[in-house]
Amino acid sequence: MSKVIFKYILFLSFLISNASIYGQIDSDRFEVLEYQELETKKSLVKNGDKEALQNYNQLLKCADELLDSKPFSVVHKTGMPPSKDKHDYISIGPYWWPNPDTDDGLPYIRKDGEINPEARNNHTDFVEMRDFLRAIKQLTEAYYLSDKEIYAIRAIDLIKIWFLDAETRMNPNLDYSQSIPGKNDGRCFGIIELDGITDVIKFLELAKDRNLLDVKTEEGMSDWLIAYSDWLKNSELGHEESTRKNNHGTHYDVQLLSILLYLNKKDEVRDYLNSITKARIISQIEPDGSQPLELARTKSFSYSVMNLHGFLELAQIGEKVGVNLWEFESKDGRSIKKGYQFMVPFLIGEKQWEHKQIKDRKSSEKKLLADLVTVKKWFNDTSFDEVLKRVQLNKQ
Structure with missing residues (x-):
């Protein structure tokens, strides 16, 4: 085991030995959000734990950078979805590479576990959405640990830009995710790329609990999540993903049920x-x-x-x-x-x-x-x- 993992074990041991603090948290108010880990981190920071303080300061540094960073949106990509609608999310299957046996590299071939850099650039939406979801998670934690509303307000702004604003919103589907050039325009396996929607839901619950979430944004996000959950349940790709027999099926359940629980x-x-x-x-x-x-x-x-x-x-x-x-x-x-x-x-x-x-x-x-x-x-x-x-x- 590495030193990093050992340090993490010490933190986990703290969680076990301080399990009694969880009784102070009214988790019944929340459907998806869980306060326990954040509450423990907050306690460590308040008590002056050296490593916790270092992590906290680094978190706030990242959160501060997000306050002035360029917002995230699916319309920023250089590529164009088959629908010709920039608001549709697109990505390429990460383990698919140009075919060395054809002049145009088509159809792509699979190399399991080896990520093609082409699937991780600004031609598609994968990196943009990954960075957006990471930003929401960081801002949520920064707000909870510091109690500075500026981080929550920024998270709300980013959520509105990604999901709700007419010029920048993402359509509630993943029809063109994890496509394979030369084979198809999209596959069910791309649904797992929006796993981080649970972090957005957790923030929405927290912001509502703290009276920071305005009614228009709350209703707009509920409408988006209803539309997306309907797509998950009724679209061809959603149905196909729900029948996968490996981790894709499991994480489909997590994503869908987290949304339904929030609703x-x-x-x-x-x-x-x-x-x-x-x-x-x-x-x-x-x-x-x-x-x-x-x-x-x-x-x-x-x-x-x-x-x-x-x-x-x-x-x-x-x-x-x-x-x-x-x-x-x-x-x-x-x-x-x-x-x-x-x-x-x-x-x-x-x-x-x-x-x-x-x-x-x-x-x-x-x-x-x-x-x-x-x-x-x-x-x-x-x-x-x-x-x-x-x-x-x-x-x-």
């Missing part, structure tokens, strides 16, 4: 979790906890963690509507918990990861550790306490 459609969320999501757990996770479709990828450790994180988010949504996904288990032992138990020996070095992993996995280890803390915090499950303690002791 107060709890009965629909509850029915979906009890039927489709439970079936997804059974189909994707083996009785031993392995995830075959993720293990088949060139970044198998990373994708295994990514998919489990999505399932954990769904379990958290389930807690909001009375569906216990964390304890759910099939007759032959398939469950989210079993998936995490499968990964633990590889995290603590008891077993060697024998599947393909062409990229560094440190960030995935960090996410896995954070998930184990979330398990305790949300579900009062102490199963992984010894794992966290062991990782910490191994570095002392």
Whole structure:
């Protein structure tokens, strides 16, 4: 384990040992937003924790830069969607490259896990939307930790520009996402690129709770989210993504259900979790906890963690509507918990990861550790306490 991950473990240990502070937070007021991690960071800053203060100062630096930065919009791209409407989002499948066997490079060919730089430039919207969603997340955290309304006001301005203003708004669809030159204009797999919509929803909840969200913006965003969720449920690409049997299907559920929860459609969320999501757990996770479709990828450790994180988010949504996904288990032992138990020996070095992993996995280890803390915090499950303690002791 690296020093960075060890430091993160110390922070996670603080979360566990200070779990009592969470009782002070009225989480029932919120459908999607969770205050716990932000509240802990705020407490560390107030208490003068050196590392927390460094991170806090860096965060405010980034947030201050966003106050005067150029706003984000889909109309800034140099490319043009097949619809000839700049307001439609476009992107290229990241793992698709020019064909070396044809003069024009078409049709593109796939290299799993290897990102084509062409998919990460201003010809498409991917980078612009990634930066926009990151900005909303940073401004949300900066506002919460500092209590400076200027950050929240800036976030509202950026949201209005991206989603609502007539000249700059994004149309509520992803019809042309993750296209493959020479093959198609868009694929269902591009839906995962808007995963960060949950961060926008969390900010909207926070801004409304603090009486900062004006009625026009709130109603406009509700209309946009209704239209987009209808597209997710009824479009050809949305339906196709909902049937994916790997992490794409899982994160489709997270995205759709987070939106429906924000729109107060709890009965629909509850029915979906009890039927489709439970079936997804059974189909994707083996009785031993392995995830075959993720293990088949060139970044198998990373994708295994990514998919489990999505399932954990769904379990958290389930807690909001009375569906216990964390304890759910099939007759032959398939469950989210079993998936995490499968990964633990590889995290603590008891077993060697024998599947393909062409990229560094440190960030995935960090996410896995954070998930184990979330398990305790949300579900009062102490199963992984010894794992966290062991990782910490191994570095002392």
